[in-house]
Amino acid sequence: MLKDRDYMQRAGGTQALSAQAIQESALATNKVLKNTYLLLSATLLFSALTAGISMALELPRVTYLISVGIAMVAGIFVLPRTANSSAGIGVIFLITGMLGLGLGPLLTMYLELPKGPQIIGTALGGTGTIFLALSAYTLKSQRNFNFMGGFLFAGFMVVLIAALANIFLAMPALSLALSAGIILLMSGFILFDTSRIARGEETNYIMATYGIYLAIFNIFINLLALLGIMGDD
Amino acid sequence: MDWMKIGQAGLLIMFIVVMFPAARHWSKNSPKAEAGDWKAALLPLAGVILFIALLISMVR
Numbered sequence: 001m002l003k004d005r006d007y008m009q010r011a012g013g014t015q016a017l018s019a020q021a022i023q024e025s026a027l028a029t030n031k032v033l034k035n036t037y038l039l040l041s042a043t044l045l046f047s048a049l050t051a052g053i054s055m056a057l058e059l060p061r062v063t064y065l066i067s068v069g070i071a072m073v074a075g076i077f078v079l080p081r082t083a084n085s086s087a088g089i090g091v092i093f094l095i096t097g098m099l100g101l102g103l104g105p106l107l108t109m110y111l112e113l114p115k116g117p118q119i120i121g122t123a124l125g126g127t128g129t130i131f132l133a134l135s136a137y138t139l140k141s142q143r144n145f146n147f148m149g150g151f152l153f154a155g156f157m158v159v160l161i162a163a164l165a166n167i168f169l170a171m172p173a174l175s176l177a178l179s180a181g182i183i184l185l186m187s188g189f190i191l192f193d194t195s196r197i198a199r200g201e202e203t204n205y206i207m208a209t210y211g212i213y214l215a216i217f218n219i220f221i222n223l224l225a226l227l228g229i230m231g232d233d
Numbered sequence: 234m235d236w237m238k239i240g241q242a243g244l245l246i247m248f249i250v251v252m253f254p255a256a257r258h259w260s261k262n263s264p265k266a267e268a269g270d271w272k273a274a275l276l277p278l279a280g281v282i283l284f285i286a287l288l289i290s291m292v293r
Contacts, residue, residue: 065240072244076251119292126288130281137277147270150263153256157249164245167238180285187281191274226285231292 033197035205036212039092043213046093047100054104061109067102071095079210088206095210099217106221110228119227126227127220131212134187138194145188145195152188159185176229179222186215186222 054063074095082088110116138145159181166174193211196202202211 062237065237065244069240069244072248076247115292122288122292126284130284133280134277141273143270143273144264145270145274146264147266148263148274149259150261153252153259157252157256160245160249160252164242164249167242167245183285184278184281187278188274191277223285223288227288227292230289 028203029198029200032200032203032205032208036197036208039089039205039209040212040216043092043096043209044216047096047103047217050097050100051103051107054101055108057104058108059101059105061105063105064102067098071098071102074098075210075214079206083204083206083210092206092210092213096213103221106224110224113228113232115231119224119231123220123223123227126223127216130183130187130219131190131216134190135194138191139198142198143195144199145191146201148188148192152185152192155181155185155188172229176226179226179229182222183219183226186218189215 071094074091079088079091079095082091107120110120113119159178162174163178166178190212193202193208193215197208202208
């Protein structure tokens with residue numbers, strides 16, 4: 001009897017411990033998610049600020065290439081090494097600031113089009129809506145979208161190789177197809193990344209922010225291109 | 234040749250080289266989709282396509 005009671009107490013204790021572990025894990029996941037969205041908001045605002053500065057200074061178009069190059073090098077070689085320290089925050093702001101700076105000349109070019117302001121406004125609203133809807137869908141459905149990883153990365157490689165070929169081929173139809181393909185791939189990456197954060201598989205909010213930021217940035221750029229081409233009579 | 238094109242190509246080649254190990258890792262180690270998984274992923278993506286079609290019709 002005593003043994004039974006002892007066993008029951010131990011079993012109860014184990015259950016309480018596992019419930020506590022689950023609760024702690026859920027809290028940690030919520031913290032990563034909250035920090036990711038906070039940092040994402042801050043980096044998007046910072047990008048908007050640097051884009052505004054770039055437009056006010058009327059920086060040349062080559063700024064886009066240089067800024068994206070610096071951001072890419074920092075994202076590939078510096079961010080993964082600093083993401084676990086406070087220096088990672090500075091690096092993510094450097095990357096997103098550079099991407100915003102590069103966006104300035106592109107936005108100036110679109111503003112010169114007859115429907116430029118409308119195209120930019122629509123692309124901005126469209127990107128925000130796509131991001132919010134896909135994030136809400138992933139968080140609400142609680143699905144694991146890890147199975148998409150292989151498909152998304154393979155698709156991304158195909159798109160990068162096609163984009164490389166199109167630099168020299170300069171085919172408008174391929175540009176259009178690439179923009180549409182990138183928007184769909186980046187939408188898939190939002191599902192994939194958000195699901196990984198929500199399930200506690202991505203524990204570093206700086207890297208999580210970087211992944212989602214790049215998806216949003218690419219959706220915006222390609223939506224701008226798609227609307228710019230399709231909106232032209 | 235335009236040096237901007239060479240710069241763009243250089244950046245893309247660097248990105249392809251860096252992304253390749255991640256692409257290989259995920260294609261080897263991605264979990265298999267269970268019943269209904271693809272449907273759950275394609276549904277919102279179809280929504281994105283319809284939404285973009287709506288945005289295009291708005292700027293035309």
